[in-house]
Amino acid sequence: MDRSLPVWIFAALSLVVLMALPLGWLGWLSVSGEHGATLAHYRDVFTDVALRKALWNTVVLAFWVGLVSVALGAPLAWLTARTDVPAPGLIRGLVLASFVTPPFLGAFAWVMLAGPNAGILNTLWRSVTGFGEPLLNIFTMPGLIFIVSIYTFPYVYIMVANTLALIASDLEEAAAILGAGRLTVARTVTLPMVLPALASGFILAVLQALALFGSPAILALPAGFHTVTTQIWSLFQFPPKVEQAAAFSIPLLLATALLLQVQKRVLGRRGYAAVGGKGGQRRTIPLGRWRWPALGACLAVMACAIFLPYGVLAKAAFARAWAQPLSRDNLTLGNFTFTFFEYGATRDAIVNTLELGVMTACIGAVMVAVLSYVTNRRLVVGHQLVAFLALAPVVVPGVVLAVGLFIAYTRPPFVLYGTLWILFLAYLTKEMPVGYAQADATFRAIPADLEDAGRVLGAGRLRILREITAPLAKSGIIAAWCFIFIGVIRELSASILLFTPSTKVMSVVIFDLKEEGQFGAISVLGLVMLGLTFATVALVQAALGRDVLGTRK
Amino acid sequence: MSKRSMTLAVAVVAALLAGLVANGAAQTQDARLEAAKKEGKVVWYTSLVLPSAEKVAKLFEAAYPGVKVEVHRTGSQRILQRVMQELQANIKNVDVVHTSDAGHFVLLKEKKLLAKYTPAGVEAFPAGFKDRDGYYYGLRATVNAITYNTKAMSAAEAPKTWKDLLDPKWKGKLVTAHPGYSGVIATHVLALVHLHGWDYFKALAENRVMIVQSANDPATVVSSGERIVAVNGGDYSAYQLKKKGNPIEIVYPREGVPLVVSPTAITSFAPHPNAARLFTDFTFTRECQQVMADSEGLYTGHPEVTYPADKPKLNELKLLTVTPEELEKRNEELKKRFVEFFGA
Numbered sequence: 001m002d003r004s005l006p007v008w009i010f011a012a013l014s015l016v017v018l019m020a021l022p023l024g025w026l027g028w029l030s031v032s033g034e035h036g037a038t039l040a041h042y043r044d045v046f047t048d049v050a051l052r053k054a055l056w057n058t059v060v061l062a063f064w065v066g067l068v069s070v071a072l073g074a075p076l077a078w079l080t081a082r083t084d085v086p087a088p089g090l091i092r093g094l095v096l097a098s099f100v101t102p103p104f105l106g107a108f109a110w111v112m113l114a115g116p117n118a119g120i121l122n123t124l125w126r127s128v129t130g131f132g133e134p135l136l137n138i139f140t141m142p143g144l145i146f147i148v149s150i151y152t153f154p155y156v157y158i159m160v161a162n163t164l165a166l167i168a169s170d171l172e173e174a175a176a177i178l179g180a181g182r183l184t185v186a187r188t189v190t191l192p193m194v195l196p197a198l199a200s201g202f203i204l205a206v207l208q209a210l211a212l213f214g215s216p217a218i219l220a221l222p223a224g225f226h227t228v229t230t231q232i233w234s235l236f237q238f239p240p241k242v243e244q245a246a247a248f249s250i251p252l253l254l255a256t257a258l259l260l261q262v263q264k265r266v267l268g269r270r271g272y273a274a275v276g277g278k279g280g281q282r283r284t285i286p287l288g289r290w291r292w293p294a295l296g297a298c299l300a301v302m303a304c305a306i307f308l309p310y311g312v313l314a315k316a317a318f319a320r321a322w323a324q325p326l327s328r329d330n331l332t333l334g335n336f337t338f339t340f341f342e343y344g345a346t347r348d349a350i351v352n353t354l355e356l357g358v359m360t361a362c363i364g365a366v367m368v369a370v371l372s373y374v375t376n377r378r379l380v381v382g383h384q385l386v387a388f389l390a391l392a393p394v395v396v397p398g399v400v401l402a403v404g405l406f407i408a409y410t411r412p413p414f415v416l417y418g419t420l421w422i423l424f425l426a427y428l429t430k431e432m433p434v435g436y437a438q439a440d441a442t443f444r445a446i447p448a449d450l451e452d453a454g455r456v457l458g459a460g461r462l463r464i465l466r467e468i469t470a471p472l473a474k475s476g477i478i479a480a481w482c483f484i485f486i487g488v489i490r491e492l493s494a495s496i497l498l499f500t501p502s503t504k505v506m507s508v509v510i511f512d513l514k515e516e517g518q519f520g521a522i523s524v525l526g527l528v529m530l531g532l533t534f535a536t537v538a539l540v541q542a543a544l545g546r547d548v549l550g551t552r553k
Numbered sequence: 554m555s556k557r558s559m560t561l562a563v564a565v566v567a568a569l570l571a572g573l574v575a576n577g578a579a580q581t582q583d584a585r586l587e588a589a590k591k592e593g594k595v596v597w598y599t600s601l602v603l604p605s606a607e608k609v610a611k612l613f614e615a616a617y618p619g620v621k622v623e624v625h626r627t628g629s630q631r632i633l634q635r636v637m638q639e640l641q642a643n644i645k646n647v648d649v650v651h652t653s654d655a656g657h658f659v660l661l662k663e664k665k666l667l668a669k670y671t672p673a674g675v676e677a678f679p680a681g682f683k684d685r686d687g688y689y690y691g692l693r694a695t696v697n698a699i700t701y702n703t704k705a706m707s708a709a710e711a712p713k714t715w716k717d718l719l720d721p722k723w724k725g726k727l728v729t730a731h732p733g734y735s736g737v738i739a740t741h742v743l744a745l746v747h748l749h750g751w752d753y754f755k756a757l758a759e760n761r762v763m764i765v766q767s768a769n770d771p772a773t774v775v776s777s778g779e780r781i782v783a784v785n786g787g788d789y790s791a792y793q794l795k796k797k798g799n800p801i802e803i804v805y806p807r808e809g810v811p812l813v814v815s816p817t818a819i820t821s822f823a824p825h826p827n828a829a830r831l832f833t834d835f836t837f838t839r840e841c842q843q844v845m846a847d848s849e850g851l852y853t854g855h856p857e858v859t860y861p862a863d864k865p866k867l868n869e870l871k872l873l874t875v876t877p878e879e880l881e882k883r884n885e886e887l888k889k890r891f892v893e894f895f896g897a
């Protein structure tokens with residue numbers, strides 16, 4: 001009997017417990033009535049016009065975010081991975097920056113940029129053109145789609161860029177030698193090879209948009225419309241209607257299961273192991289006179305995601321009134337003094353956030369590594385179920401996951417509410433899919449034949465893992481660590497229900513301030529949050545020797 | 554004994570007695586301070602706008618070194634949600650609860666979650682600031698008012714009444730806060746429902762009103778120019794912003810302004826009961842109440858407090874009041890219908 005088997009079984013079991021508890025509670029609550037099981041909550045939810053509208057809004061949002069993310073992410077990935085576009089390192093860095101920017105911070109910054117009346121871009125537009133109508137109105141569905149997409153497209157980018165970097169050019173070159181034109185090569189060779197990555201990226205983007213809470217709360221609520229997540233969140237306000245919220249989230253769970261099934265079909269039987277122990281050349285495609293326009297297009301995207309929002313945050317942090325020009329009377333350090341010295345919640349929140357980030361990332365990275373290894377090498381019976389469970393949390397909006405956790409861990413034997421542990425569990429569960437997807441992609445790209453070779457030579461599984469698999473997978477797992485850490489730092493939707501005053505995290509503090517309209521303090525904290533994130537990323541990059549998106553130079 | 558020496562004797566006895574009493578009071582005060590110091594802190598869930606809440610906390614900490622105030626500021630309705638959520642998990646964290654939805658205190662009292670405590674000096678407060686049963690007392694008051702951006706219109710063009718806001722010319726130019734977040738706004742909505750009926754809000758929603766959460770936010774939105782008229786909001790936050798030089802002006806509508814008295818109470822399960830009582834007493838002192846009136850622009854129930862000359866006195870305004878009991882009873886209806894009309 002294989003000595004390592006218990007390890008795998010333990011990992012798979014802990015996942016079942018982590019996932020099964022909150023989801024079990026969710027399912028149970030959705031059908032529990034005062035007199036036994038009932039479907040009344042479902043009836044309440046789906047006959048309510050407002051809730052149906054919220055559901056539809058979410059469908060629209062998620063679909064368009066998926067499309068826009070592919071439209072932005074795929075070309076950028078191709079440009080930086082395969083062409084001689086100038087400054088590919090800079091573009092990668094900026095995509096990374098957009099990836100780590102908390103979407104709710106971006107949404108908040110865009111309120112200052114493109115609020116229809118006071119928005120800085122709209123003020124500028126009016127003064128230049130003399131028109132009365134605003135150029136952009138961020139408090140609309142298209143506005144929301146735009147904001148969510150500019151922070152979601154990196155999922156597509158990562159998927160596609162990594163795939164492009166992994167597949168060697170020899171197939172493309174072979175096609176070219178056989179007389180195929182550039183377009184034909186792209187259509188018949190490159191595209192099919194990146195299609196799984198495109199589809200996965202699209203689905204990841206859709207799922208992100210489905211579960212997002214902060215951006216809709218900041219942009220949709222002022223405009224008078226709800227999405228599923230904001231609706232569920234408001235169902236928890238006193239007096240709470242937890243059962244309805246649970247019923248409202250079950251269809252989402254089913255939808256994801258379906259989406260993931262579709263993704264699997266797309267990946268289909270064309271499983272590919274494009275990296276071996278052998279090297280492959282990747283040829284650079286010359287862009288000719290399109291080099292600089294291509295760079296310009298990339299930078300335009302990044303201006304929306306990075307330059308403009310960061311700029312306006314910095315301005316608001318130093319301004320008395322953010323909408324006014326930064327003249328001498330308007331300049332102040334008061335926001336900083338207020339945030340750090342007068343507002344008591346700040347320091348604790350920063351400490352809590354960092355503690356949770358490191359803890360979750362370390363434990364999470366180990367878990368996803370083990371789990372994806374188990375599923376990729378089919379080491380336990382029911383490994384498909386393990387994969388499904390690892391990805392399933394994506395569909396549980398953080399708010400709903402939070403309720404499941406709230407109920408599960410406010411009663412014996414595990415009373416965790418009011419401690420950081422309940423947040424830890426929420427984050428671990430919630431970040432599992434992203435970490436898992438990264439780890440899974442890593443192992444998928446490491447063919448089993450290398451391990452089989454080791455086995456033939458008489459090495460045990462653990463030794464093979466240590467000497468063959470681990471070195472190959474190391475950078476992929478470190479990337480998974482980063483994804484989890486960054487996800488935790490910016491997590492809002494589960495935290496918003498699970499925090500207590502003694503366990504506040506930064507995102508919650510920022511959201512509190514947003515509800516009160518304290519723009520200066522939010523900007524200061526937002527900059528701190530970004531600073532912390534980038535410092536961590538820089539550290540990991542230094543350790544890793546390349547960028548954390550996993551893309552190769 | 555001469556009359557004079559008689560008087561003297563009486564005076565001496567009186568002075569002695571007074572000294573004794575004062576000494577006794579000082580002793581209990583000292584004992585309480587010691588007990589509070591041992592507890593180390595008081596946890597305050599408050600809906601008072603953040604800078605003001607932090608200011609009150611700092612004043613207290615300066616007056617009683619060794620006792621910290623942990624400020625947890627959020628909207629009134631969120632505070633209630635948090636308190637109930639924590640209790641469900643058997644977490645006893647909060648000492649002092651302070652929201653702007655008086656209905657909350659009816660509910661909390663009914664559920665036996667409040668401790669009976671009468672802060673020193675509140676006897677002289679008006680009746681509207683006091684719970685008959687002695688569980689909660691009005692710490693501060695504000696009125697809902699209209700705020701407009703002075704760069705966008707003259708005083709003559711500005712709306713004068715709540716009904717003026719229904720004019721289609723304000724379409725896309727208004728901002729409201731939310732009764733599902735703010736107790737000030739929940740009170741406002743109920744008072745205006747009494748005055749003009751739900752049809753008023755139905756008509757108001759036709760003007761595509763921007764929705765924010767906190768009753769402090771409409772005035773900041775108007776200051777920035779994102780919308781140019783706020784259809785509600787506590788006048789104290791608008792007053793503070795105006796004082797800071799923002800281009801806004803406050804209108805107190807002729808039909809009357811909804812008065813919001815924000816109660817405070819100590820919880821029955823307070824983990825720091827001595828600190829809680831010390832803090833509660835402090836917040837009702839003339840010193841603290843005067844600060845709230847001066848720099849924060851709030852009204853208070855304290856009879857000796859004076860108000861800034863550029864703010865109308867409460868007795869000059871026509872006040873619209875609602876009872877805590879009705880607020881409690883109609884809380885859900887208020888939120889539900891508001892959302893029905895405004896969409897979120």
